[in-house]
Amino acid sequence: MSSPTSTSSSAPLLSLRGINKSFGAVHVLKGVDLDAWSGQVTALVGDNGAGKSTLIKGIAGIYSFDSGSYTFEGQPVEVHNPKQANALGIEVVYQDLALCDNLDVVQNLFLGRESTSGIILDETTMERRASETLKGLSVRTLKSVRMKVSSLSGGQRQTVAIARSVLWNSKLVILDEPTAALGVAQTEQVLQLVRRLADNGLAVILISHNMNDVLRVADNVAALYLGQLAAQVPTSQLTHGQIVELITAGRSGDIGLSPDKEVVA
Amino acid sequence: MTTATAPTTPEEIDSDGALSGAVSGYIARLRGGDTGSLPAVLGFVVLVVFFSATSDAFTSKLNWANLLNQSAAYVFIAMGLVFVLLLGEIDLGAGFTAGTSAAIMGVAMTQRGYAWPVAVIACIITGAFIGLTIGILVARLGIPSFVVTLAYFLGLQGVLLLVIGEGGTIPIRDETILAVNNNNLSPILGWVLFLLVVGGYSAVTFGAMARRRAAGLPTVAPVVVLAKVGALAVLLALATILLNQERSVNPALNSLRGVPLIVPITIVFVVALTFVLTRTTFGRHIYAVGGNAEAARRAGINVGNIKVACFVIGSTMAAIGGILIASRDNSVSPQSGGSSTLLLSVAAAVIGGTSLFGGKGRIIDAVIGGLVIGVIYNGLPLITQRAGIQFIVTAGVLLLAASVDAIARRRAAATGR
Numbered sequence: 001m002s003s004p005t006s007t008s009s010s011a012p013l014l015s016l017r018g019i020n021k022s023f024g025a026v027h028v029l030k031g032v033d034l035d036a037w038s039g040q041v042t043a044l045v046g047d048n049g050a051g052k053s054t055l056i057k058g059i060a061g062i063y064s065f066d067s068g069s070y071t072f073e074g075q076p077v078e079v080h081n082p083k084q085a086n087a088l089g090i091e092v093v094y095q096d097l098a099l100c101d102n103l104d105v106v107q108n109l110f111l112g113r114e115s116t117s118g119i120i121l122d123e124t125t126m127e128r129r130a131s132e133t134l135k136g137l138s139v140r141t142l143k144s145v146r147m148k149v150s151s152l153s154g155g156q157r158q159t160v161a162i163a164r165s166v167l168w169n170s171k172l173v174i175l176d177e178p179t180a181a182l183g184v185a186q187t188e189q190v191l192q193l194v195r196r197l198a199d200n201g202l203a204v205i206l207i208s209h210n211m212n213d214v215l216r217v218a219d220n221v222a223a224l225y226l227g228q229l230a231a232q233v234p235t236s237q238l239t240h241g242q243i244v245e246l247i248t249a250g251r252s253g254d255i256g257l258s259p260d261k262e263v264v265a
Numbered sequence: 266m267t268t269a270t271a272p273t274t275p276e277e278i279d280s281d282g283a284l285s286g287a288v289s290g291y292i293a294r295l296r297g298g299d300t301g302s303l304p305a306v307l308g309f310v311v312l313v314v315f316f317s318a319t320s321d322a323f324t325s326k327l328n329w330a331n332l333l334n335q336s337a338a339y340v341f342i343a344m345g346l347v348f349v350l351l352l353g354e355i356d357l358g359a360g361f362t363a364g365t366s367a368a369i370m371g372v373a374m375t376q377r378g379y380a381w382p383v384a385v386i387a388c389i390i391t392g393a394f395i396g397l398t399i400g401i402l403v404a405r406l407g408i409p410s411f412v413v414t415l416a417y418f419l420g421l422q423g424v425l426l427l428v429i430g431e432g433g434t435i436p437i438r439d440e441t442i443l444a445v446n447n448n449n450l451s452p453i454l455g456w457v458l459f460l461l462v463v464g465g466y467s468a469v470t471f472g473a474m475a476r477r478r479a480a481g482l483p484t485v486a487p488v489v490v491l492a493k494v495g496a497l498a499v500l501l502a503l504a505t506i507l508l509n510q511e512r513s514v515n516p517a518l519n520s521l522r523g524v525p526l527i528v529p530i531t532i533v534f535v536v537a538l539t540f541v542l543t544r545t546t547f548g549r550h551i552y553a554v555g556g557n558a559e560a561a562r563r564a565g566i567n568v569g570n571i572k573v574a575c576f577v578i579g580s581t582m583a584a585i586g587g588i589l590i591a592s593r594d595n596s597v598s599p600q601s602g603g604s605s606t607l608l609l610s611v612a613a614a615v616i617g618g619t620s621l622f623g624g625k626g627r628i629i630d631a632v633i634g635g636l637v638i639g640v641i642y643n644g645l646p647l648i649t650q651r652a653g654i655q656f657i658v659t660a661g662v663l664l665l666a667a668s669v670d671a672i673a674r675r676r677a678a679a680t681g682r
Contacts, residue, residue, distance in 0.1 A: 102556035
């Protein structure tokens with residue numbers, strides 16, 4: 001398999017090499033390599049069942065990889081549960097956003113990690129930090145940070161979920177199909193937000209089925225095909241059609257898995 | 266979607282329009298299905314007017330104090346149920362938890378001769394233990410709380426019978442326990458209480474406002490807070506004046522005046538439990554589990570522990586409710602905490618605005634709803650002696666409260682609140 005083409009001169013923040021993962025007899029990830037750079041959006045694409053979810057759940061510590069190296073900030077690390085991933089600065093925004101409808105924006109942003117003074121919740125600090133974080137992300141679509149999540153639109157909820165992931169000095173944010181359920185205008189807002197995360201210096205891994213989204217915001221594209229990494233190449237070197245070929249056939253011209261490799265797999 | 270540069274609360278409007286802004290904001294919330302305690306307050310007013318018109322005895326001075334003492338047990342059990350209901354769970358055994366815990370207290374005092382503090386501690390431990398076992402069965406084993414507590418409803422009824430002995434009753438003679446739900450504060454102490462409550466409330470609200478202002482956060486206009494404090498002061502002053510009047514039939518023989526002792530006791534519990542629910546991490550996590558247990562779990566909250574803790578608090582409050590029942594009845598019998606106690610307590614919490622679907626509710630709901638229940642329970646026998654009608658009316662009120670809850674929820678879903 002071709003190793004990922006370097007898309008940046010600097011060393012990657014996250015680097016996976018030769019990742020394998022099986023569930024019983026099913027070999028889901030077969031020697032996958034993946035890099036993510038600070039300040040860049042890495043799109044992770046692939047058809048249903050290609051192994052995208054398993055890969056990000058492994059990065060987030062929900063599953064342990066069977067074999068392969070997991071390097072973060074140049075150091076080999078062991079990530080076997082979500083807490084270890086959070087401690088490294090890795091946050092995942094899942095497709096079902098996991099927000100509490102009956103709580104307001106501030107309460108959701110700090111859920112499970114509330115600021116306190118003594119035993120009392122420090123509401124003013126939390127509200128100020130929430131406002132600052134949202135301002136830092138140039139979020140202007142929320143009327144008040146004290147609005148209940150149940151009264152927010154889909155795009156606003158996505159914004160809250162993403163803001164929660166960057167509140168904790170995170171370095172790598174993984175977004176699982178953030179625009180899947182959104183309308184045109186809201187998709188646009190969320191994509192701008194995703195771009196801003198990277199521009200603020202975070203590494204972003206974006207899972208998406210929408211090629212237009214990928215071409216709009218991603219700096220490089222990693223395509224998974226039947227549990228293998230077909231290729232990781234800069235977006236500028238790819239066309240819409242080539243990405244689709246990588247997803248559906250595992251190769252496109254010179255890029256991707258070589259035919260004999262595929263037979264072995 | 267508006268594009269304000271800085272997030273501001275809807276209430277932050279220039280001071281001229283502050284009051285009308287607050288009012289229109291409140292109306293908008295009502296229309297959105299966020300009814301709060303409004304149905305309960307309206308129900309209270311309607312019921313008081315109705316019973317006043319149909320029964321002379323209802324408006325007697327004696328009856329107002331009676332009402333508070335009669336409602337107290339329901340209010341306490343309901344305060345505990347708020348914790349359980351916030352999770353979206355139910356405790357059908359709360360009534361007999363109250364009865365059984367009170368019976369343990371009665372046996373300790375009357376039959377074993379222990380002092381009242383020992384008996385009260387035994388009572389509270391009984392309640393906490395019952396809650397712990399319910400919580401473990403629900404949270405760890407995953408049995409629906411409906412089934413677990415239905416079993417407790419039946420089982421605790423049996424335990425109560427065994428503790429008391431078939432057909433018997435345990436008399437309560439301890440002065441302190443009897444005082445809890447029968448005695449009154451002196452008129453002077455009543456006014457001290459009034460000052461403490463109004464002063465404390467304004468200190469807390471204005472303090473919070475000052476802190477937010479200091480932190481540069483948007484605040485509610487002072488005039489709105491002043492209006493709230495003023496309304497509370499007027500209401501409580503009227504109640505204190507009413508309760509401080511002589512209500513004994515024969516004042517020379519036995520003077521009966523003042524705010525019932527149960528009122529300050531209730532206020533202490535309301536303040537303490539409200540603090541736990543709204544100002545601590547634990548309380549925040551209760552709301553989170555009730556709103557979206559999966560989100561709470563992913564946020565690192567131990568959902569099982571929260572559930573167990575809520576059942577322990579619920580049953581402990583029920584045990585304290587049991588003390589109030591024993592104090593009021595001067596005894597513990599196999600019927601203590603039975604009959605409609607549980608239904609009335611659930612109704613109290615739900616009428617006050619606590620949702621049966623979880624995630625929404627306040628401690629004060631239990632008090633407001635408990636007063637509504639108290640009015641019905643107090644007023645109905647003055648109109649009709651027929652037990653059948655009383656049961657039917659009580660059932661109707663519970664269904665009505667649950668309907669209001671369900672409709673509010675649907676409206677909330679429709680308007681996205």
